Amino acid sequence: MLYIFDKDGTLVSGMGDRPANTPEEQHVLPNVLEKIQALRLADHRIAIASNQGGVAWGFITYEEAVFLVSDCADKIGGVDAFRMCPFDPKASTKRPGSMYAKDAECRKPRPGMLINIMRELGFSPDDTVMIGDMESDKQAAQNAGCHFFWAKDFFDWEETKS
Secondary structure, eight states: OEEEEOSBTTTEEOBTTBOOSSGGGOEEOTTHHHHHHHHHHTTOEEEEEEEOTHHHHTSSOHHHHHHHHHHHHHHTTOOSEEEEEOOOGGGGGTOTTOTTSSOOTTSTTSSHHHHHHHHHHTOOGGGEEEEESSHHHHHHHHHHTOEEEEHHHHTTOOSOOO
16 A cells, blocks of 8 residues: 655644744654654555645745755655645735745645555555645645545544644
8 A cells, every 4th residue: 555644743743833934943743753664564655745835935945845854754764756836826915926825736735645555555546545734735645536634534644743
């Protein structure tokens, strides 16, 4: 099986009400390391698909966003693939000149990142599970035709992640 994880709020925490903008702000959430290790031991593949709209808003650069996803992958022991989407159509109201302030097929809830990862690693939707913390993650999984689990259920979190 292929397990595709959202990053922010699923694998790592951010800074209160916003995603992490630096590697130092990214902290692995409870039970994540143990659950990922168990999946690896069972020969499952691990991937990350993350919206990084902060690029479109000008909070971080494209390169910083790639580094944040790579840093998250390193913190959980590595992944077989990752994708990030720097686009956000809502940013067009504040940053009309930004090349990333638009919608794109890669931005969840669209399925682009998930389909790309499945193709790269040779998995069908039937053999793929998306784990996330937002409705857009669930919708992306549905749009890609794969299974979905809420992060809080998958990682057995109580009411809070702290």
